[in-house]
Amino acid sequence: MIVDSTLMLAQETEYTAPSYFRIVVLVLLALGIIGWLIAAVLGFARARAFGSSTRWFALSAVCLLLYNLHWVLVSVSFIIASPDAVLAIGQFINLFIVLGAVCAIMGFIRLTHPR
Numbered sequence: 539m540i541v542d543s544t545l546m547l548a549q550e551t552e553y554t555a556p557s558y559f560r561i562v563v564l565v566l567l568a569l570g571i572i573g574w575l576i577a578a579v580l581g582f583a584r585a586r587a588f589g590s591s592t593r594w595f596a597l598s599a600v601c602l603l604l605y606n607l608h609w610v611l612v613s614v615s616f617i618i619a620s621p622d623a624v625l626a627i628g629q630f631i632n633l634f635i636v637l638g639a640v641c642a643i644m645g646f647i648r649l650t651h652p653r
Contacts, residue, residue, distance in 0.1 A: 567609060574603035594645030601638030608634060 581596025608631060615623035 567606060570606040571603060571610075574599050574606060578603055589648070589650075591645045591648035591650075594641050594648055598638045598641035598645060601634045601641055605631075605634035605638065 577599035
């Protein structure tokens, strides 16, 4: 019984994506890159006026921009059909999310003037 279920998991199954899948992924990826780029630029532009917490939030936006660009690198490695490149790049996929979270936490810690 256990052997049969293990063999069933080992079979390859091919899935077909909906026709709109690529468009939706590309549009959302592009909007994410543009949005986080605008957030980073605005954050650094206002960091001098609003203090160090704004700088930390801008760094968080940069980390999330790099996260979106990281997905572009993963897609390119899929396109060139290199499993080694996919694993080498993909293993750090959450690195920029963690760094962005640390920067956002530091930004919240640096907020000293509540309204």
